[in-house]
Amino acid sequence: MTSNAVTGPNSNPHTNAKKRSARPSAFKLLARNQLALMGAVILVLVVLIVIITPILPLPDPDATDPAQRLLRPLADGHFLGTDHLGRDLLSRLIWGTRVSLAVGISASLVAALFGSAIGIVSGYFGGRTDNIMMRGIDMLMAFPYILLALAIVAALGPGLMNALYAIAVVNIPFFARNIRGVTVGIAHREFVDAAKLSGKGHVRIILTEILPNVMPVIVITISTTVGWMILETAGLSFLGLGAQPPQADLGSMLGEGRKLITTAMHLSAIPGAMIFVLVMSINLLGDGIRDVLDPRLKSGALARPAPLTRIDRTDEGAGTTYPDDTILAVDELRTEFVLGDDSYKAVGGVSFHVGKNECVGLVGESGSGKSVTALSLLGLVASPPGTIVGGRVMFDGKDVYGMSEDDVRDIRGGKAAYVFQDPLSTLHPLFSIGDQLVEAIRAHNAVSYKDAWAKAVELLGMVRIPNPQSRADNYPHQLSGGMRQRVGIAMALANEPRLIIADEPTTALDVTVQAQILKLMNNLRNDHGTSVLFITHDFGVVSEICDRVAVMYAGRIVEMGTTEQVLHHPAHPYTKRLIDCVPRLGEPDRRTSAIPGLPPAVNNLPAGCAFADRCDRVEDACRVGSIAFDDLGEGHGVRCIKPMEGADV
Amino acid sequence: MHVYILRRLILMIPVLLGLTVIVFLIMSLIPGDPALAILGSYATPENVAKLRADLGLDKSMVEQYWIWLTNMVQGDFGRSYSLNRPVLDEILERFGATLILAGTALVLCTIFGLLTGVVSAVRQYGWADKTLTFAVLIGISIPSFWLGLLLMMFFAVELRWLPVSGMYAIYGGGDLPDLIRHLILPSVTLAVVATGIIARLTRSNMLEVLRQDFIRTARAKGLDENRVIYRHAFKAALVNVIPVIGVQAGFVLGGAVYIETVFQWPGIGRMLVNAISTRDILLVQGGVVLVAGSYVLFNLFADVIQHLLDPRVKA
Numbered sequence: 033m034t035s036n037a038v039t040g041p042n043s044n045p046h047t048n049a050k051k052r053s054a055r056p057s058a059f060k061l062l063a064r065n066q067l068a069l070m071g072a073v074i075l076v077l078v079v080l081i082v083i084i085t086p087i088l089p090l091p092d093p094d095a096t097d098p099a100q101r102l103l104r105p106l107a108d109g110h111f112l113g114t115d116h117l118g119r120d121l122l123s124r125l126i127w128g129t130r131v132s133l134a135v136g137i138s139a140s141l142v143a144a145l146f147g148s149a150i151g152i153v154s155g156y157f158g159g160r161t162d163n164i165m166m167r168g169i170d171m172l173m174a175f176p177y178i179l180l181a182l183a184i185v186a187a188l189g190p191g192l193m194n195a196l197y198a199i200a201v202v203n204i205p206f207f208a209r210n211i212r213g214v215t216v217g218i219a220h221r222e223f224v225d226a227a228k229l230s231g232k233g234h235v236r237i238i239l240t241e242i243l244p245n246v247m248p249v250i251v252i253t254i255s256t257t258v259g260w261m262i263l264e265t266a267g268l269s270f271l272g273l274g275a276q277p278p279q280a281d282l283g284s285m286l287g288e289g290r291k292l293i294t295t296a297m298h299l300s301a302i303p304g305a306m307i308f309v310l311v312m313s314i315n316l317l318g319d320g321i322r323d324v325l326d327p328r329l330k331s332g333a334l335a336r337p338a339p340l341t342r343i344d345r346t347d348e349g350a351g352t353t354y355p356d357d358t359i360l361a362v363d364e365l366r367t368e369f370v371l372g373d374d375s376y377k378a379v380g381g382v383s384f385h386v387g388k389n390e391c392v393g394l395v396g397e398s399g400s401g402k403s404v405t406a407l408s409l410l411g412l413v414a415s416p417p418g419t420i421v422g423g424r425v426m427f428d429g430k431d432v433y434g435m436s437e438d439d440v441r442d443i444r445g446g447k448a449a450y451v452f453q454d455p456l457s458t459l460h461p462l463f464s465i466g467d468q469l470v471e472a473i474r475a476h477n478a479v480s481y482k483d484a485w486a487k488a489v490e491l492l493g494m495v496r497i498p499n500p501q502s503r504a505d506n507y508p509h510q511l512s513g514g515m516r517q518r519v520g521i522a523m524a525l526a527n528e529p530r531l532i533i534a535d536e537p538t539t540a541l542d543v544t545v546q547a548q549i550l551k552l553m554n555n556l557r558n559d560h561g562t563s564v565l566f567i568t569h570d571f572g573v574v575s576e577i578c579d580r581v582a583v584m585y586a587g588r589i590v591e592m593g594t595t596e597q598v599l600h601h602p603a604h605p606y607t608k609r610l611i612d613c614v615p616r617l618g619e620p621d622r623r624t625s626a627i628p629g630l631p632p633a634v635n636n637l638p639a640g641c642a643f644a645d646r647c648d649r650v651e652d653a654c655r656v657g658s659i660a661f662d663d664l665g666e667g668h669g670v671r672c673i674k675p676m677e678g679a680d681v
Numbered sequence: 682m683h684v685y686i687l688r689r690l691i692l693m694i695p696v697l698l699g700l701t702v703i704v705f706l707i708m709s710l711i712p713g714d715p716a717l718a719i720l721g722s723y724a725t726p727e728n729v730a731k732l733r734a735d736l737g738l739d740k741s742m743v744e745q746y747w748i749w750l751t752n753m754v755q756g757d758f759g760r761s762y763s764l765n766r767p768v769l770d771e772i773l774e775r776f777g778a779t780l781i782l783a784g785t786a787l788v789l790c791t792i793f794g795l796l797t798g799v800v801s802a803v804r805q806y807g808w809a810d811k812t813l814t815f816a817v818l819i820g821i822s823i824p825s826f827w828l829g830l831l832l833m834m835f836f837a838v839e840l841r842w843l844p845v846s847g848m849y850a851i852y853g854g855g856d857l858p859d860l861i862r863h864l865i866l867p868s869v870t871l872a873v874v875a876t877g878i879i880a881r882l883t884r885s886n887m888l889e890v891l892r893q894d895f896i897r898t899a900r901a902k903g904l905d906e907n908r909v910i911y912r913h914a915f916k917a918a919l920v921n922v923i924p925v926i927g928v929q930a931g932f933v934l935g936g937a938v939y940i941e942t943v944f945q946w947p948g949i950g951r952m953l954v955n956a957i958s959t960r961d962i963l964l965v966q967g968g969v970v971l972v973a974g975s976y977v978l979f980n981l982f983a984d985v986i987q988h989l990l991d992p993r994v995k996a
Contacts, residue, residue: 171699178935186957186965187710304827312822445903457894
């Protein structure tokens with residue numbers, strides 16, 4: 033899961049959300065999980081009955097009564113009937129459950145004891161000890177699960193205790209591996225080193241420092257294996273290798289009942305059902321607990337994103353009109369992420385347009401909402417949790433959010449194409465790049481695979497990949513970062529799009545490669561007349577490629593104008609600070625200061641200007657109402673009540 | 682590719698050796714003197730000593746292991762005293778039946794496990810997902826030997842649709858349709874648990890993969906959703922599921938012990954259970970080594986497939 037480590041800026045509202053928790057608590061989640069609750073109730077009930085068995089008014093489970101043999105359930109005096117020797121089935125069932133549960137839990141504990149000991153020693157000492165012990169564990173794991181238990185029972189002879197040992201031994205590797213993994217993680221932590229320096233012996237360190245820390249994992253592992261153990265010991269007894277008469281557990285009852293299955297089915301049906309209920313309740317509870325402990329479930333990170341972002345608009349924009357040659361018009365777009373009871377306004381009303389053959393830059397810090405804006409345009413924001421709650425996006429004169437899924441899909445990769453940041457995670461690792469290009473081509477053109485492949489090679493050549501013929505067979509991991517980004521661009525160009533939406537395409541690259549990619553994009557724009565929406569946090573990049581620039585902050589555009597206007601005469605204090613962050617060649621003494629403070633949380637935006645807290649020109653009026661986007665003339669606009677006039681950078 | 686397979690084959694040798702060592706050590710746990718066990722408690726000390734020498738029991742453990750191992754490599758697994766025939770003949774004959782049963786079950790659990798997992802993931806939190814997830818939990822929790830009995834009672838005894846037990850009909854059977862009819866109930870029963878495990882893993886892997894950036898790229902390319910799910914997401918998820926299918930081969934081979942007993946399938950599992958009851962140790966040894974060895978081979982096979990699918994995996 034290395035690719036998860038590098039999350040694009042688009043996921044920022046999401047990760048921010050993880051830190052500020054307002055999500056359902058663990059207890060709520062467990063209570064909400066009715067199945068887990070049901071499992072817990074059944075399990076507690078069974079355990080209670082089993083504990084008080086000796087004082088229950090039950091007949092002797094071993095008392096035979098030939099006159100009363102093979103009674104059906106609900107017979108007089110025998111609620112569940114009797115077996116072939118006339119023994120009361122209910123009594124045998126409860127006593128048998130007692131044995132099965134005891135054996136299952138004991139086997140778990142034995143396996144946990146030895147497995148954890150091996151795991152801790154192996155993980156703590158590492159090196160050769162670890163190597164030898166783990167090779168031994170691997171050997172044990174080379175056996176099919178039950179087979180090893182059979183071999184052990186074969187050697188020790190049938191019997192309940194031997195079955196217990198056999199099942200325990202078979203499960204030792206599972207514990208050893210889990211616990212070793214955790215131990216390795218803490219064996220070199222500071223507190224362990226400190227204990228070593230203080231002169232504590234290994235045994236004491238293991239008992240006082242390591243064990244308390246791995247204990248939770250041991251307990252969780254026990255809870256996930258105990259159901260298995262009960263099943264397996266019952267299985268051995270079923271085969272006649274576990275409990276021997278007159279002793280009985282659920283498995284041996286089932287095994288005995290099997291012989292009479294055609295005449296008295298209840299003899300096998302009932303003990304089997306008991307095993308099933310017992311194991312099922314343990315698994316339900318175990319799953320519930322695991323789900324609660326899994327942080328990803330809480331954050332909604334395991335939800336499947338829909339092919340199109342959910343659209344639930346309260347308005348359809350302000351109806352602003354744009355020039356005739358506009359290819360993309362965004363009107364008061366609002367995108368939110370709903371997590372628990374919180375909603376994060378990642379994009380809080382963004383309007384801009386991109387003309388034909390124009391390059392517009394969308395600039396801002398991480399988490400400013402620029403990537404979410406870009407992804408919203410064609411409904412690519414993951415949803416859940418993302419929802420487009422308002423505004424309108426007109427592409428080529430048509431309302432994207434009013435289209436069918438098929439129509440949106442037609443635009444994606446066709447008339448409008450994306451180039452993403454970090455091409456290692458955005459290209460499919462298991463398909464060759466040629467294959468992925470072919471797919472992009474054939475998604476919009478009915479051409480043969482062969483023709484598409486030729487086109488793919490041609491595209492690779494166009495983005496200046498050397499030896500495109502042979503490179504097409506490469507997989508993404510065989511290419512350098514710059515090469516991969518070229519592939520990403522080639523893929524975007526596959527169907528001669530009218531608009532390219534480039535989401536930080538150069539951020540993951542080093543400076544020389546960055547320059548090459550920018551040059552490439554510029555050339556392509558000039559040659560094909562393509563429009564570009566260029567998302568970046570880097571003003572240096574903006575000055576190289578963009579005609580116009582929009583600066584975003586906390587989900588809104590705070591300034592917009594031509595590159596000249598914004599770069600050299602910034603009107604918003606934020607823009608000015610952002611430009612100051614860029615070092616300049618030949619001006620080593622220039623102060624490149626970071627902007628103090630952090631952007632506000634988008635689930636809790638202040639009234640007035642979102643930048644107020646970080647602004648050195650702030651006054652009381654900045655914190656009231658909503659700040660309007662004022663036109664400064666000549667296409668220059670700013671969301672500030674006190675724009676910096678004539679600021680010259 | 683060939684280099685990879687060759688390397689894995691060579692790496693397999695120590696695993697197989699370790700396996701035989703473990704089997705040998707377990708068998709040395711047997712309490713008492715095997716010679717005495719064979720001859721009975723009335724045997725004279727001279728006879729016991731003679732048999733001990735004949736059986737090689739007077740040699741050291743290492744020597745005994747070496748003799749056992751070299752004999753085995755030459756195809757001599759010893760002689761089963763309860764069946765009075767060479768162990769190898771018996772286990773090979775039985776193993777064929779087990780392979781048919783376990784192989785069918787493995788195919789079934791792979792197909793249905795993957796299918797269930799994918800459908801569950803695609804319909805996440807929908808009724809189909811909830812139903813399947815619950816069904817999978819039942820499948821994982823149900824004792825297979827009990828499920829086998831229930832299915833047998835219902836489909837064979839009540840409805841008489843399928844034969845109750847055995848591998849072939851006693852009269853007039855023996856052809857493929859007959860085998861298939863006999864195979865249905867045991868193989869389905871055997872596949873249930875493994876199906877559940879594969880389904881769970883496939884579901885969680887699919888959900889994980891569907892959130893990856895490359896899926897967004899696939900969508901941004903304008904691919905239709907079926908292609909995104911069944912080509913892009915499924916392939917990436919499959920790569921993670923395949924090793925687990927290899928592990929399931931172990932569960933299926935082991936689980937066959939129960940199923941063969943329930944359905945009277947003439948496989949190696951039932952033979953092992955009988956051999957344990959009659960304390961026919963050589964037969965147990967031979968059977969365990971053969972099944973475990975084939976499991977190691979199968980895991981190698983799963984690794985090779987994963988290697989073929991995933992260009993990133995190196996050795």
